[in-house]
Amino acid sequence: MDVETALSRLQAPSQLSILALSHPLLEPPTPKKRASDISENPDRTPSALQADLVHYQELFAKLRFSYVEQVTKERFLRAVTASPPEFVNGAQNAELEAELKEMKAGLKDKKAEVKAIVGELEEKGTELVSRYEGVELQIRQLESLPDEIVDLQTTIEELENAAQSDRLHPTKPELLMGLQPTLELLSSKETELADLDAKIAALQREQPEKQRIIAGLETELEPLRLRKEAAVKSANEAKRGKENGGLGDNLELQGRWLRGVEAGLKGMLEV
Incomplete structure (x- = not known):
């Protein structure tokens, strides 16, 4: 592989988005993509990825609220329109409260676990951003290497020609002495x-x-x-x-x- 091919591969645009990062973990999305999806822009940066994350957090919070609201309405309507109507006594309420308390404790543990995972992901994201910036710097350095190599080769040829001229017509014999x-x-x-x-x-x-x-x-x-x-x-x-x-x-x-x-x-x- 020559230098130009390696540089072209490194410079190829990479899609950096939440949906793209989640492909190895989740099922692949449908072939039809929405043009309004902010994560489908192929030119993404770490700051844009952070903006996507905030956007999806807000979106999921709204979806959760809507889901709870719809489920509550559905259950209420079923209870009212049922024949005969469903009535709940105090024992059932106590049982539901105990079950709800247990579910809240489990949810609290899950939230703590998710918070720890998010902290680890943030650390890993910071590390990946640093590595990404380092790779970009190395790519810029690699882009300048061909010109520097050409300049060095030209300098080497000039020095070799000058050394050959000195051997043929020595003006300073000290320059032709050996190391010792x-x-x-x-x-x-x-x-x-x-x-x-x-x-x-x-x-x-x-x-x-x-x-x-x-x-x-x-x-x-x-x-x-x-x-x-x-x-x-x-x-x-x-x-x-x-x-x-x-x-x-x-x-x-x-x-x-x-x-x-x-x-x-x-x-x-x-x-």
């Missing part, structure tokens, strides 16, 4: 990544100490920078004095000495 080499490569990459993460974490832990050292060195270099500026200023003045014929040998010697001190400090501080 791929796992080994992945493990090595993860190890390298873990090492880099550890180094970054160590550098981040050392960063505050480095910043503190740099701040201290900058504080120590500030006086040297001021002395350098003063020495440069003195050297320039000595140079100008020498060019003007003055004696700036002492200032020149002092400038050389300061430049040497500056170079030594820079070498020691690595700045």
Whole structure:
């Protein structure tokens, strides 16, 4: 059986009515059906079935009342028109009352039994409604399966063509590796990544100490920078004095000495 045949069978209209549900238990109805019967509509739903049930309950209650009324009238007329007329004495009334009391007790038991059966039927109906809705959902899902299968087959063909093209013209050899080499490569990459993460974490832990050292060195270099500026200023003045014929040998010697001190400090501080 193919998918379309199965779906057509599931989508076939099913008659959901009280009369249809009662066919396996009761005698089949007469072939002639009334058009006004609300249960003969083939398009039924659980809510419509509940409406049918309420309708038949009301109808049976009316029929029961009519039956009791007709039987009472018939008995009264027979008693009046009989020849001789039927007369009932007190003993017969007492006997009838005892029989009626016994019948009422039996009727009460029957009502309790029917009530329990109706409760079980309601539970079973609720369960069947849930199952019916689940079947409808599955049918809708099955209807969408053929299109999804076609799309998946198209995707598989495209992937196979792409894989064949990669085999003929490999642009990334890593994609053509086997499972075990791929796992080994992945493990090595993860190890390298873990090492880099550890180094970054160590550098981040050392960063505050480095910043503190740099701040201290900058504080120590500030006086040297001021002395350098003063020495440069003195050297320039000595140079100008020498060019003007003055004696700036002492200032020149002092400038050389300061430049040497500056170079030594820079070498020691690595700045």
